[in-house]
Amino acid sequence: MTRxxxxxxxxxxxxxxxQRIPAEYRREGPDGVVVLHKVCPEHGAFAEPVWRGEPDFGSWVRDKTPSHPRRPFTEADRGCPFDCGLCAEHGQHTCTGLIEITARCNLRCPVCFASAGEQAEPDPTPEHIAFQLDRLKQASGPCNVQLSGGEPTIRNDLPEIVRMAKERGFGLVQCNTNGLRLGTEPGYAASLRAAGLDSVYLQCDAADDAAHEVLRGRRCLPEKLAAIRACAEAGIGVVLVATVAAGVNLDGVWKLVEMGLRLGPQVRGVHFQPLSSFGRCPWRADRSPRVTLPEVARALEVQSQGQVRWTDFHPPGCEHALCSFSAVYRRTGEGLELVRGASACCDCGDTPSAAEGARKAKAFAAKHWSSPEEVSDGGGGDAFDRFLASAGMAQRFTLSCMAFQDAMTLDVERVKGCCIHVVSPAGTLIPFCLYNLTAFDGTTLYRGRF
Known part of the structure; x- marks a missing residue:
């Protein structure tokens, strides 16, 4: 394996x-922190820590055989990251295609990659969303789809949009939501499940509301808990998704995991996203309470008193290794037990294959995060419990973390390996971090330019 x-x-x-500039990763200080250094001829030098602690940076990062887009939509001209669409030089095809179906929102989070609610454009028509879904299918085949925004549940026709995606044969259809409508409108979750929704990607930053006041601008945990109950009754799998910031909620990551476990098997896992300063954010990218992947892994180990360990976690087989980690556990009466050989990433040989990593990542999400099919076992329990029991998934629980790149940490090599792509209004595919990237003054690289 290449280190x-x-x-x-x-x-x-x-x-x-x-503007594109040279950059270099260097190890610094007695603790061996890895820092990304770069110098702009016009605006000077910048440096930002990207890796603090174990595992060792050099052993975590490795080369990978690229898996180019099935159908590139743009030509390589100016060079990465300015030719996205995707171009033929991109090193990973789409695993998850994200479609923003509204810019409206019923929260105004201080931290929002989409700056939702600010001079919101009219919602795209159903016909235009169908066009975006068709373009995604042309580019990448039956990948996974995440319906996002803004807040997707603002749209009363969300069930119809879910149906459009399911009719096109996408492997997983997921809704990225704050949960407010799910938790307050009786029968709403059931209507989404009837339309074919597989999974809810639920914004939930902590097991208490202090972090929500900072990151979401208000206390909203009761509504989120009600949303989880509604999804359980409807048979929709839930993944809790937490933005993590130092001094805000890093010290409570394990409490969030414990809460997810207590809420039952409908919660399929917790996904952590270290704070990135793009879109609307109260911290500029060079002054943010940034945490790195190893810090999240170490916090989980320390706070769980060793129930989970940083050595449980694996780099991804799909996206670039610096982007994420994951592990699969089995629920036990006392907590979690690692399921060996059940990682979301590929088993890496000398040169891991991005294509095989992508295949396993898509299958992993569909298997571990999706909703059930009706399965009759002749016994009691609702459809969700029967499905989980029959599929052997009732006790599975995933922990994962993805570090998005902002203007301080962006690495063109990482961008080329991205597998999470936003379908732009023009029907082109843009890596998530690039689509949301903003300069210090708020200037965007792609968002709002179509």
Whole structure:
């Protein structure tokens, strides 16, 4: 397996002017923190920590055989990251296609990658969303789909949009939501399940409301708990998704896991997203309470008193290794037990295959996060419980973490390996971090430019 000794060079963008500039990863200080350094000829030097602690950075990062887009929509001209659509030089085809079906929202979160609710454009028509779904299918085949926004449940025709996606044969149809409508409107979750919704990606930052006041602008945990109950009754799997910031909720990551476990098998896992400063954010990218992947892994180990360990976690087989980690556990009466050989990533040989990693990542999401089919076992329990029991999934629980890139941490090499793509209004596919990237003054690289 090819390892990456430090220092090593890549390219990044200037956080002021968004021009491509050389960059280098270096190990610094007695604790061996890995820092991304870059210099813009016009705006000077920038440095940002990207890796604090174990596992060792050099052993975690490795080369991978690319899996190029099935159907590129743009030509390579100016070079990455300015030719996205995707171009033929992109190193990973789409695993998850994200479609923003509204810019409206019923929250105004201080932290919002989409800056939702600010001068919201009219919602795209159903016909236009159908066009975006068709373009995604042309580009990537039956990948997974996440309906996002803004807040997707603002749209009263969300069930019809879910049906459109299911009719096109996508492997997993998931809704990215704050849960407010799900938790307050009787029968709403059931209507989404009847339309074919597989999974809810539920914004939930902590097991108490202090973090929600900082990150979401208000206390909203009761509504989120009600949303989880509604999804359980409807037979929709739920993944709790937490933005993590130092001094805000890093010290409570295990409490959130414990809450998810207590809520029952309808909660399929917890997904952590370290704070990235793009879109609407109270912290500029060079001054944010940033945490790195190893810090989240270590926090889970320490706070769980060793029930989970950082050595449980694996780099991804799909996206770039610096982007994420994951592990699969079995629920026990006392907590969690690692399921060996059940990782979401591929088993890596000398040169891991991005294509095989993508295949396993898509199958993993569909298997571990999706809703049930009706399965009759002749016994008691609702359809969700019967499905989980028959599929052997009732006790499975995933822990994962994805570190998105902002203007300080963007690495062109990582971008080329991205498998999570936003379907733009023009029907082109843009890596998630690039689509949401903003300079210090709020200038965007792609969002709002179609």
């Amino acid at each position: 990456r000794p430090l220092p090593y060079r890549t390219e990044s963008l200037c956080p002021v002017c968004l």
